[in-house]
Structure formats: C-alpha cells, structure tokens
C-alpha cells in the first residue's frame with residue numbers, strides 16, 4: 001500500500017510543508033537560472049530553454065538581448081540572422097519562428113509589452129502554461145508553480161500526488177504548499193532534482209529531505225557514496241550554499257560533485 005493511499009490530506013500537507021522548509025534551508029541559492037533583466041528577456045530565454053540547458057541559453061542571450069531589445073525588434077527580425085544567433089540551443093528554426101511570432105503578437109495586441117496575466121500569456125506564440133508560470137513568478141511576482149520534468153519526478157517520488165497531467169500536478173501541489181511560496185518552492189524543487197534527486201542516480205544517503213521521503217532507497221543510501229553523486233557548481237569565490245549539510249563540499253571545483261558526510265537527517 002502506498003503512502004498516498006494511507007496518508008490523510010492533512011498529514012500530506014504537513015509533510016509537504018516540512019519538506020519545503022527543509023528545501024529552503026538546503027538550497028538557499030535557488031533561483032531562476034535563466035539570466036534575464038525584464039519580462040521580455042525571460043519570455044525569450046524560456047522559449048530557448050526547451051530541449052536545452054539553462055547554461056546553454058545563458059551563453060547566447062547576452063548578444064541576443066543586445067541585438068533585439070524590444071518586442072518590435074523580434075517582430076522585424078531577419079530570420080536567417082536570428083536562427084544563427086540561437087542555433088546552439090537546438091530546434092533553432094522552430095524557436096526562431098516562435099520568437100518572431102511572439103514579437104509580432106506583443107506589438108499587435110499588447111503594445112509591445114509582455115502581459116502579466118496567465119490568461120493573456122498562454123495565448124502568445126511559444127508560451128504554454130509552464131512558461132507563463134515562470135514569467136509570472138519571476139518577472140511579475142505572481143506566485144506560480146513550474147511543473148517541469150524535475151518537478152514531476154520529485155513530487156511523484158515524494159508521493160505528493162499521483163497525477164501525471166502537469167496542470168493537475170500544479171493544482172494538487174498548489175493545495176499542499178502555501179501560495180506565496182509557489183515560485184520559490186518551484187526553484188528549490190528543481191534545484192533538488194538537478195543536484196540531489198537525479199533521475200537515474202538519486203543521492204538518498206545525502207539527501208536533506210530523506211526522512212520524509214517514501215522513496216528513500218531508490219538511490220544510493222551509503223552516505224559517502226551518495227555524497228559523491230551530489231552535483232553542483234560553485235562560482236569562483238562563492239560561499240558553499242550547502243555548508244550546513246555538505247560541509248566537505250566547500251571549495252569543490254566548478255562542475256564537480258561535492259562531498260557530504262554530515263547533517264543528513266536520519267531517514
């Protein structure tokens with residue numbers, strides 16, 4: 001019998017909030033990893049992030065944003081030039097199409113500005129509900145849950161919900177987490193998915209939410225071996241965000257897994 005079948009709704013809500021609190025402490029540096037300075041830049045970066053890494057997108061956006069600072073610039077873009085600028089993010093023909101059409105729609109319908117409402121955002125080319133939530137949460141301060149693949153995998157492992165449709169997942173998880181925390185909770189869950197609870201090799205033995213996780217044991221449980229599975233990078237000179245629970249990771253070279261042996265709650 002699964003935990004989902006036996007746990008009361010209230011107990012699940014309490015468990016989810018404890019996990020969310022632990023994730024707040026575990027990932028103090030969680031943030032939107034797509035570099036942007038305004039809503040248009042975030043919309044563009046989010047469109048480019050489909051089937052690409054945020055890092056890969058961040059490599060192309062500085063030049064792109066300088067070349068196309070307004071929606072009108074995308075609307076009038078030379079297709080070949082734009083394709084070339086975003087080629088490295090993959091699917092560049094489709095993405096070019098979306099960016100030009102997005103620019104046109106914004107100019108024609110919203111005076112060149114990105115609207116701050118879900119109902120408007122989802123009518124725009126290249127913008128679905130997930131992208132709209134990213135834009136609302138990070139550019140407009142409107143709480144939103146970003147249900148990406150990490151988010152889906154983790155909330156299933158945690159048995160917060162068994163829904164598989166992203167909109168239903170959003171609604172189920174929205175009932176567990178306080179609305180005002182939705183945007184940051186999304187970042188923390190995604191960080192946790194990228195750094196600790198990986199798809200293939202979850203680091204259960206080095207996981208700060210292990211004590212509340214019904215899937216503890218799907219990954220490595222030996223603390224030392226699990227610690228080697230943690231994946232995160234430290235910018236030069238940056239404090240180790242995991243000093244509290246991954247003290248031995250301090251100074252881990254950029255892109256190399258840190259190590260962790262202490263501070264893990266007993267599962």
Ligand code: SF4
Pocket residue numbers: 157196197198202203204205207208209210213214215216217218219
């Ligand atoms: S205990 Fe394992 S499965 Fe559960 S969240 Fe942590 S890494 Fe993921």
